[in-house]
Amino acid sequence: MKFSRRDFLSTAIKGACIASLPISAFRILNPKEAEAAVKGANMRWGFVVNTEKCVGCGFCVKACKLENEVPYDVAVTRTWVERYVVLKDGRRLIDTPHGARDGFTSSEVDGRDVNPKDIAKAFFVPKLCNQCENPPCVQVCPVGATYQTSDGIALVDRSWCIGCGYCIMSCPYGARFFHPVYKVAEKCTFCIHRLRQGMKTACVDACPFGARMVGNLKDPNDPVTKIVLSERVAVLKDSYGTKPQVYYLGLDENVR
Amino acid sequence: MSAELAGIAAHGAELAVHGAEWTTKELFTYPNEFVYWTIQIVMYPYITGLVAGAFVLSSLYHVFGQEDLKDIAKFALVFSFALLIVAPMPLLFHLQQPQRNFEVMLTPHFTSAIAAFGMVYSFYMAIVAAEIWFVYRKYFVEQSVALKEAKGFYNKLLGKTYKILTLGANDISEGALHTDHKIVKYLAALGIPVACFLHGYAGFIFGSVKANALWTTPLMPVIFIMSAIVSGIALCMLTDIIMMEWRKFRIKHSKKEFHMTADEVKGEEVEVTKKTSKFLLGAMVAAIVLELLDLIFRGYTATKSWDILRTVIYEMDFTKIFIMQYGIGNALPFIMLLLPGLTVRRAAVASALVLFGVFMMRWNVVIGGQAFSNSFAGFMHYHMPIIPHNAETFKEGLLGAMFMGGLPFVLFWLFNKIVPSVKYTLREK
Numbered sequence: 001m002k003f004s005r006r007d008f009l010s011t012a013i014k015g016a017c018i019a020s021l022p023i024s025a026f027r028i029l030n031p032k033e034a035e036a037a038v039k040g041a042n043m044r045w046g047f048v049v050n051t052e053k054c055v056g057c058g059f060c061v062k063a064c065k066l067e068n069e070v071p072y073d074v075a076v077t078r079t080w081v082e083r084y085v086v087l088k089d090g091r092r093l094i095d096t097p098h099g100a101r102d103g104f105t106s107s108e109v110d111g112r113d114v115n116p117k118d119i120a121k122a123f124f125v126p127k128l129c130n131q132c133e134n135p136p137c138v139q140v141c142p143v144g145a146t147y148q149t150s151d152g153i154a155l156v157d158r159s160w161c162i163g164c165g166y167c168i169m170s171c172p173y174g175a176r177f178f179h180p181v182y183k184v185a186e187k188c189t190f191c192i193h194r195l196r197q198g199m200k201t202a203c204v205d206a207c208p209f210g211a212r213m214v215g216n217l218k219d220p221n222d223p224v225t226k227i228v229l230s231e232r233v234a235v236l237k238d239s240y241g242t243k244p245q246v247y248y249l250g251l252d253e254n255v256r
Numbered sequence: 257m258s259a260e261l262a263g264i265a266a267h268g269a270e271l272a273v274h275g276a277e278w279t280t281k282e283l284f285t286y287p288n289e290f291v292y293w294t295i296q297i298v299m300y301p302y303i304t305g306l307v308a309g310a311f312v313l314s315s316l317y318h319v320f321g322q323e324d325l326k327d328i329a330k331f332a333l334v335f336s337f338a339l340l341i342v343a344p345m346p347l348l349f350h351l352q353q354p355q356r357n358f359e360v361m362l363t364p365h366f367t368s369a370i371a372a373f374g375m376v377y378s379f380y381m382a383i384v385a386a387e388i389w390f391v392y393r394k395y396f397v398e399q400s401v402a403l404k405e406a407k408g409f410y411n412k413l414l415g416k417t418y419k420i421l422t423l424g425a426n427d428i429s430e431g432a433l434h435t436d437h438k439i440v441k442y443l444a445a446l447g448i449p450v451a452c453f454l455h456g457y458a459g460f461i462f463g464s465v466k467a468n469a470l471w472t473t474p475l476m477p478v479i480f481i482m483s484a485i486v487s488g489i490a491l492c493m494l495t496d497i498i499m500m501e502w503r504k505f506r507i508k509h510s511k512k513e514f515h516m517t518a519d520e521v522k523g524e525e526v527e528v529t530k531k532t533s534k535f536l537l538g539a540m541v542a543a544i545v546l547e548l549l550d551l552i553f554r555g556y557t558a559t560k561s562w563d564i565l566r567t568v569i570y571e572m573d574f575t576k577i578f579i580m581q582y583g584i585g586n587a588l589p590f591i592m593l594l595l596p597g598l599t600v601r602r603a604a605v606a607s608a609l610v611l612f613g614v615f616m617m618r619w620n621v622v623i624g625g626q627a628f629s630n631s632f633a634g635f636m637h638y639h640m641p642i643i644p645h646n647a648e649t650f651k652e653g654l655l656g657a658m659f660m661g662g663l664p665f666v667l668f669w670l671f672n673k674i675v676p677s678v679k680y681t682l683r684e685k
Contacts, residue, residue: 138367174289
């Protein structure tokens with residue numbers, strides 16, 4: 001039988017088409033979809049901060065630094081507490097000495113003496129990574145070293161981060177920084193290593209007043225979810241479209 | 257306690273936070289905020305801008321047939337190649353893990369504006385390299401033939417280099433050269449949008465950072481492109497004038513006789529300068545209009561960030577923006593170039609001022625964008641390290657920037673050993 005090159009090619013193409021038909025019945029899943037299909041679809045970590053309960057002791061900051069190997073004496077920190085003092089004349093003073101690692105031990109605000117009689121209101125606001133649903137830091141990483149887990153936590157791969165700082169620039173909350181030892185981007189992980197063992201985050205455990213709570217937003221019976229659904233909560237800087245997942249009770253318009 | 261943590265504990269207070277060394281804070285800033293992007297990130301868009309501008313200038317001759325720009329165009333093309341090689345180096349210098357830079361090619365994460373940089377850059381590099389090759393192919397062939405029998409190590413090496421550079425294409429017949437010419441035209445035409453894309457892309461890297469109130473504007477890429485063209489033309493003009501002056505100096509102070517007289521050189525110099533300055537003026541108008549539009553729009557719409565931006569723009573950085581950038585870097589040279597009877601000396605001073613102005617523009621964008629806290633309640637100041645005391649203060653300080661700024665000139669000088677883009681070697685009679 002004579003089998004020309006033309007015959008060979010035409011048969012090959014037809015054959016390939018027929019062979020690929022059953023393959024097209026399959027769907028290509030992206031890794032996230034695949035993971036969600038297997039497990040994790042019913043997990044989404046969220047956080048509630050009750051600013052009414054916070055007294056600015058700074059135990060959370062201290063606990064975080066020790067738990068997560070963030071050098072103790074440097075300025076950068078994964079979580080911090082801000083003090084807001086609004087004076088009767090409308091002026092607003094804010095400070096966070098050492099990120100409130102040692103609490104607020106002085107009545108001087110940002111180095112200025114404030115007469116208690118002049119104060120209209122004052123309160124503390126703990127901050128940490130918002131574990132955004134739409135995280136700009138993950139979006140801008142040029143090498144994919146930072147990523148979002150299926151349960152909603154943005155993490156950094158220390159072995160792959162090139163240290164360009166684009167993620168630090170893109171975070172509206174100032175949650176990221178360069179780790180002084182590893183020289184790569186660093187951020188709050190919601191203590192994922194503890195969460196996945198059934199524990200709470202270090203800051204939640206350290207808070208003596210229950211101002212911080214972590215929980216699964218996909219579980220309607222979780223205390224965190226109950227608060228988010230039933231109380232009047234607010235998030236920080238929602239205008240950036242990042243969809244933060246740290247919800248605040250008692251947030252004031254002065255909070256930055 | 258893990259070994260790493262023990263290491264951290266042992267380091268104690270000696271540990272330096274990246275950025276803390278050159279940042280001072282005022283009022284309330286978040287604890288993690290520092291000036292993370294420093295002088296090298298100013299150099300990066302500055303140098304890419306020069307590349308794009310120089311290339312656009314060279315295309316004015318190669319594509320649009322502006323014959324009187326022939327000499328400056330040839331030199332601009334090779335110069336843009338030298339600048340292009342240096343363009344990504346500031347980024348490399350600034351990375352905390354520079355040894356991992358290749359990852360951007362291995363695992364590009366395409367939702368990031370930086371991820372495609374390597375690809376756009378390589379594509380543009382290929383275009384410029386190919387264009388140079390086609391422009392100088394005839395010369396390569398001629399040289400490889402002429403140096404075939406050459407003696408001495410240097411000449412032999414040069415001959416071999418030229419032979420390799422011909423890539424085996426030794427046909428320099430009329431027809432072949434005609435084809436070369438055509439290809440150059442196509443490459444130059446293709447190069448213009450790619451050059452603009454490369455630099456507009458640098459603008460997008462900043463413009464797309466929604467967290468930064470000063471950067472986030474869709475005008476950013478266009479502003480960057482226009483100021484790039486301005487700076488590129490100004491640099492080529494200035495360098496060309498300096499080289500012409502050197503030529504004149506040699507003719508006047510040498511006992512030898514050359515194929516050109518000083519007056520002839522001067523005539524050529526004046527003509528090229530006048531012509532180039534017209535393009536420079538046009539580009540400057542476009543750049544300034546866009547920048548002012550951005551500023552006026554921000555003031556008029558006065559969104560949440562305007563309060564802090566106004567303080568940065570009109571108070572803290574007033575000298576840098578309105579005196580140094582707009583005044584000395586834009587208005588003054590604009591008037592100097594516009595006044596009748598343009599002399600070479602005036603044009604040289606004006607283009608130097610323009611270069612300074614564009615540098616200040618990059619500075620005011622990159623450093624100015626980090627001059628305020630994301631809390632809109634405080635400020636940060638960048639104190640550029642002048643005398644380095646460690647690798648970091650060298651890299652992200654004055655010396656690192658000067659190193660980057662000087663490198664393109666060294667490369668250009670080296671390239672001219674092989675590719676005669678500048679005819680500064682006067683022929684003796």
